[in-house]
Amino acid sequence: MMPDYFERTLLEHARELFPICRSLTGEGTRKTLSYFEAYHPELERLTFASGESVYDWEVPPEWNIHDAYILHLGTGKRYAEFKKSNLHVVGYSEPCDFIIDRDQLLDRIYSLPDHPDWIPYKTSYYSRSWGFCMAHVEKQCLPLGEYHIVINSSLKPGTLEMSHAVISGSSESEIFFSSYVCHPSMANNEISGPVLLAGIMQYVKSTYTSPKYSYRFVLLPETIGSIAYLSRFAEQMKKTMIAGFNLSCVGDERGFSHLQSPYNDTLADKALLSALGSVDGYESYSFLERGSDERQYCSPSVDLPVCGFSRTLFTKFPEYHTSGDDFSVVTEDGLQGSFVVMKDLIDAFETCLYPKARCVCEPQLGKRGLFSSIGDQHEGSVVKARLDILAYCNGKNAIFDIAMLAGQDLKDVVREVKLLMDHGLIADATL
Amino acid sequence: MMPDYFERTLLEHARELFPICRSLTGEGTRKTLSYFEAYHPELERLTFASGESVYDWEVPPEWNIHDAYILHLGTGKRYAEFKKSNLHVVGYSEPCDFIIDRDQLLDRIYSLPDHPDWIPYKTSYYSRSWGFCMAHVEKQCLPLGEYHIVINSSLKPGTLEMSHAVISGSSESEIFFSSYVCHPSMANNEISGPVLLAGIMQYVKSTYTSPKYSYRFVLLPETIGSIAYLSRFAEQMKKTMIAGFNLSCVGDERGFSHLQSPYNDTLADKALLSALGSVDGYESYSFLERGSDERQYCSPSVDLPVCGFSRTLFTKFPEYHTSGDDFSVVTEDGLQGSFVVMKDLIDAFETCLYPKARCVCEPQLGKRGLFSSIGDQHEGSVVKARLDILAYCNGKNAIFDIAMLAGQDLKDVVREVKLLMDHGLIADATL
């Protein structure tokens, strides 16, 4: 029997996956994908062989790492131990086993003088290199003398892997969710995204057994992964996708962010902006602030209707790309906050994307028990909100437009649209 | 011989009609319609039988009231006397003739603790009920004991009535004015609208014996009246109406208001906004602030190009829906201010809706006496304004757009466009 993804909290899933050493390729990434596939057998594994051309790019060799450290010969003390933190090694470092002196070593060590306790995160995917990342305080203690550099890694032909699923609805029109699986132990800028994506998938499956829309979910290594994925699926996605969301850094409690599509004019932008209308405050960032796979999905020749969703946007929180990005940043409340926004947005799509009033003129709400009696102020404002929604249900405004035109929370609009559909006062002009 | 509506002031008409007890139906409403029909025989009476279906609604029974009061049995003193104010009775109250005690009575009395001297206005059109409205100071003096409740009203099959007229112009394209006739003795939120509408009608008839445009005027009970009217005329109006204005609360001196159409994008919105450019200041309210028959005219399936025109918008003045809405609120200056705005707007339509410069390049104004001589500063600014108007006369901008693009008062633009037409420099691209 299938395990239910919601039997554990989102934070528990995140904590379970956090320690794994992921990269563009390799065992850690495969293990992470397998974890989600166990909950969602709809997820299909896709593989691309090292050296395969994907548009302008070539799939890199597979990188695996077993151990790494710096051994000070004089004292026998080990530094930058991979086993203590997988951020200690520059991603895609080639194998090393030699002795160098302290000065040569220092050139290969990245640290953060402004955050001396945090280990930075660095990679060198496309030019062969090696290096270590260390807390600045540790770097400053490195004694004089010679060091044995040990990186027990391999760079060999292998595979680039990713998982995707399409849950089919009555309509071929697709809503798309993407997140990335390619960073080692970081919480917000790595594991929060996939953990939320799997939660959204569970929500769709549990709530909408016969959904109106089709849903596409992908988990892939950033950049090369989305490029490879598009090389197989872009043409199909161009035909069917109506809105897509790239999930990144969705686990903190600091705020909410909308990363605009290039012209901030897609259904995805409207959907996210209206869903964010319910939260306490959010930022809407220009596409110039992009940084994740929206870079590929929205590139001119691909041009999919995708925007980005984050709590605090990548690069806007101090712990970004450091060992400080852990569970002091990501919390269950943070993840749940993101989940609710995505849930509200899906509920809106599934309720009625283009509601159309069925009456000519305003309907008589009273005979349906939808009108307040004389003088009840609370009911009066409910009726006002109801009629405001109806006033914009012309079959051309998306439910997201209606929420913004009527100045109401998306989830309140969804509830009202459902009620009005139940009373035969709204039809779905979409399907 | 026909009486001329302008032989009395607008305020005199308003004072004459104020005392009548109007409602959705009944003698008072008929009497009010007859008053206007006497001045404007073009107005045709339309009737809808009680019980007739109009879209989602049903025409209510006819309500008439002859007298009503509350008699304190102990003292013989009468309260809430209909003969002192027709607001004392909740509109559509069913007949009553029974005795109840003070506590039972208090549940049926509406008053305004914050405005203890004003009688509120209440109705219960679609659920059978009865009640009284009283000044809060009077309510507080009601002695203990039993009361004889007398409402000498009738609710019987009858008719819902309204009056309309179409004055035909060279073009079938229609400009539309609507106001409502359904409230008892209130000045701004009732009688100011019909009184202004009849003035506009007189202005069109007196000034434009062969108007370019057709003009439709309707006086009807709010909501059920406009729904009933649309049930007969909506299809025709959709074909011919180019701009419509709902008149409500047009008699005070406090300000001017534009109630936007749902997307604030119709010719009516432009026309009213540019006509309001001449006044000292005005508010432009979102369609979310609507409250009168624009609710029906602009509903999604009707979708006529209508906006609302008011001095102070309904609900934005404290006397709204109370006995305080009398001739301390409505004045001749207030009514005339509204009249001038409507007049300017009609003059613009009748002068030239889409003016088109007939010259290639700027014309030589000098040879026509339209250019200033060297160094006359006032004439210089007149010439500048004249050329600014011509610069935007491309046959696609409405005269209202031109006023806004050139930053000039509509009536000044109208005067210039007339002058330029007289000199053959502008043609009417409309007809």
Place this chain on the structure above:
Amino acid sequence: MMPDYFERTLLEHARELFPICRSLTGEGTRKTLSYFEAYHPELERLTFASGESVYDWEVPPEWNIHDAYILHLGTGKRYAEFKKSNLHVVGYSEPCDFIIDRDQLLDRIYSLPDHPDWIPYKTSYYSRSWGFCMAHVEKQCLPLGEYHIVINSSLKPGTLEMSHAVISGSSESEIFFSSYVCHPSMANNEISGPVLLAGIMQYVKSTYTSPKYSYRFVLLPETIGSIAYLSRFAEQMKKTMIAGFNLSCVGDERGFSHLQSPYNDTLADKALLSALGSVDGYESYSFLERGSDERQYCSPSVDLPVCGFSRTLFTKFPEYHTSGDDFSVVTEDGLQGSFVVMKDLIDAFETCLYPKARCVCEPQLGKRGLFSSIGDQHEGSVVKARLDILAYCNGKNAIFDIAMLAGQDLKDVVREVKLLMDHGLIADATL
């Protein structure tokens, strides 16, 4: 052998041409046109005979002036001597040789009490008149008595003249530059424009031997000149012109100005606005502030995509239309500042008007040496800017849109687009 326009500075050209007495017609204007034709033999002289009809206008008689002054009979002292300043005579003054007294004279003298040392500039082209302009301090010293008025001018059938050239490119699509040659000795509001226009022409010829676009240059008397020019060429220009710029007051150092086309929506507006993105600050003025030949080019029936370019806009600097408009206002730095803006704009047109990314998804910059290595911050921001540009290269955005969307200086975008074209990453979607 052809003299090279750039062998002298722009200021040297301006100083050479400044003293000539120009007007709508006459020797001074011919001499000025000849000066530019000597450098640019592509310039062709066009003539229109006095009395010829051009649209709504008639070509005026030719005006020439040899001398003028006011002689005080009592003292033999001369005032308002034409030989000291050609602004002393009202333009198009008819010949005069008679004696009047001081009071009669004063009615014919224009001066500026607020700027008592400056001689104003006045004309009376279309109504026969005469007059003098004087410094207010000089006017106040005029002694009592009789004066001999001498204006040795002629008003006879002759020609209205102008010069134009079209430099043909691969495309028939034209970029247009216009300036005026009709004012006597003023520096910013006269000679700066033609001097810059000839510099732009030299730049196009020297830099782009086979330009992509065609370039049209015209030097003509303001208003009647552009109307006459359009009467011959408007139909052709409507077919081929994609952007035009009217140059006026382009020699001071005080600021930069964009004079919007009527709706601020042409390619010319975008081009100038994005080119001005590099300067320290500029003003964008509504078309209501127009005053030069954009009045004709943008008139409704002509409707060419033209905007105006100025340093300080005409009428916005105190010396405008006075003898104060001299080389204390116009400088080489001022002229060069304007030249650079026009040069940047032309370089953008010639580089690639509609760049289109050739890759699907982002290209791999690394393998082309276009990507920074780990941790180089400056290179990082260059790469970010490069990818921002590519993100908007969809073949529909003009290079000017891209500069504005990416928030980058136009010349930086031009440099990057060139580089990306060299690497085969951008194609020109225009031709």
